[in-house]
Amino acid sequence: MSKPKVLVARAIFPETIDRLAQHFEVESNQADEAWSKAQLIGKLQGKVGVFTTGSERIDAELLDACPDLKICANMAVGYNNFDTDAMTAHGVLGTNAPDVLTETTADFGFALLMATARRIAESEHFLRAGKWQKWAYDMFSGSDIHGSTLGIIGMGRIGQGIAKRGAHGFGMKVIYHNRSRLDAALEAECKASYVGKEELLKTADHVVLVVPYTPASHHTIGAAEIALMKPTATLINIARGGIVDDAALAVALRERRIAAAGLDVFEGEPKVHPDLLTVPNVVLTPHIASATVPTRKAMADLAVDNLVGYLVNGKPLTPVNPAVLAPK
Numbered sequence: 001m002s003k004p005k006v007l008v009a010r011a012i013f014p015e016t017i018d019r020l021a022q023h024f025e026v027e028s029n030q031a032d033e034a035w036s037k038a039q040l041i042g043k044l045q046g047k048v049g050v051f052t053t054g055s056e057r058i059d060a061e062l063l064d065a066c067p068d069l070k071i072c073a074n075m076a077v078g079y080n081n082f083d084t085d086a087m088t089a090h091g092v093l094g095t096n097a098p099d100v101l102t103e104t105t106a107d108f109g110f111a112l113l114m115a116t117a118r119r120i121a122e123s124e125h126f127l128r129a130g131k132w133q134k135w136a137y138d139m140f141s142g143s144d145i146h147g148s149t150l151g152i153i154g155m156g157r158i159g160q161g162i163a164k165r166g167a168h169g170f171g172m173k174v175i176y177h178n179r180s181r182l183d184a185a186l187e188a189e190c191k192a193s194y195v196g197k198e199e200l201l202k203t204a205d206h207v208v209l210v211v212p213y214t215p216a217s218h219h220t221i222g223a224a225e226i227a228l229m230k231p232t233a234t235l236i237n238i239a240r241g242g243i244v245d246d247a248a249l250a251v252a253l254r255e256r257r258i259a260a261a262g263l264d265v266f267e268g269e270p271k272v273h274p275d276l277l278t279v280p281n282v283v284l285t286p287h288i289a290s291a292t293v294p295t296r297k298a299m300a301d302l303a304v305d306n307l308v309g310y311l312v313n314g315k316p317l318t319p320v321n322p323a324v325l326a327p328k
Contacts, residue, residue: 004311006049009040009056012075016051016300023308024049041065049307054078058094060086071310073303074320076290077101078240080213084321094320095306099157100298101290106161108264108289109238113162113206116234116262118142121283143205143232143259145170151204152176153197153220154211154239160190162208167191175200201228206236213240223248226258235261238289241269250275253282264289 006024008017011032020026027043029035035043040056044066052058054076063069063086071093072082082094115121123140126132150166152159155178166172167190174192176182181194201207207229211217221235222245229235235258237244246267252258254275262283266272269287276282290296302317310316319325 004048005046006051006307006311007043007047008051009035009043010053012051012053013297013300016297016304019301019304020051020307023312037062044069049073049311051075051303051307052081054081057081057083058087058092059083060090063087063090063092071095071307071316073306075299075303078212079320080240082320088321088323091324093310093316093324095303095310095316095318096320097299097302098318100302101295102157102161104292104295105158105238105289106165108291109158109162109208109210109236110165112238112262112264112283112285112289113208113234113236114145116236116260116283117145117206119260119281122280125280143234145172145206147171147173148205149173149175149203151195151200151207152192153200153207153209154178155182155190155192156210156212158238159208159210160186160192162210163190163192175203197225198228201225202230204233205230206234208236209239209243211239211243213242218242219245221245221249223252226252229258231257231259233258237262238264241266246273246276250279250282253279256281 003023003025006020006026008026008028011030017026017028041062044050046068048068049071052072052074054074058072058081060083069092074096077096077098079094079096084094087094119140119142150172152163155176159176163174163176167174174190175195176192177195177197177200209221211220220243226248249261250273253261260281264285265287276284290299306316306318
């Protein structure tokens with residue numbers, strides 16, 4: 001009896017391929033080629049499942065052309081590459097990889113905050129360029145982390161992890177804004193106080209964005225929001241590209257209307273707005289907040305578990321459009 005066919009759309013750990021091969025006939029992309037939509041559609045012919053990494057767009061056009069497809073398993077917590085309405089209409093399940101990357105991503109978010117506030121990247125570039133000739137009292141003076149006010153927009157698991165690091169590790173005052181307020185016990189655990197978005201932007205010394213991308217959250221931070229922030233404030237985005245208006249941010253950084261920014265995600269990534277590359281007061285990283293080997297393996301394992309769980313056992317672990325599973 002032949003095995004169901006699945007596609008792995010990007011290069012991944014060899015042991016991940018081995019796990020899939022126990023249950024499926026696997027076509028993989030270990031050469032990590034950047035397939036066009038037409039090429040992806042071609043590769044998906046006859047496939048019932050696809051292992052995606054967040055960069056493969058699954059929309060109505062693709063689904064119309066891939067009638068055998070039953071599940072798209074994202075190796076990411078975010079799934080804005082999925083048109084979930086179209087997937088549900090086509091009876092195709094989507095899954096993601098939450099929880100397993102929470103602490104690693106919170107670590108990175110705090111690392112990016114510290115690097116930005118303390119001007120680490122800017123000062124390293126200065127040193128590497130051979131410009132350090134003498135010490136000066138104000139050389140690369142940045143902002144304090146300890147005792148400052150941390151503002152978090154998006155208080156899910158990762159936001160809570162960042163809040164705990166700030167409050168418990170650095171004695172920061174933590175304020176947050178979220179679609180819904182946390183219960184009192186969780187607020188106490190995070191030592192965090194709920195405030196309106198405008199108050200957060202006006203008050204925080206460091207603003208960290210950890211909201212999922214949706215049409216409603218597009219440009220959560222634009223020129224108007226940046227204008228509310230302190231000129232000494234820093235802005236950190238580890239959420240998704242499109243949450244920040246990158247063009248407006250570049251202007252604000254160049255004009256020193258805020259002190260600095262740290263960005264791990266970008267509009268239209270892997271392209272980066274060219275103006276961001278020419279301002280010195282920004283730390284730029286290539287979407288690596290979850291990039292530790294144990295965490296990336298755990299993300300891959302969860303994607304495999306979802307493929308096996310649904311296609312073999314009928315029970316996916318982390319569906320994002322569970323209406324597909326409802327009895328017909």
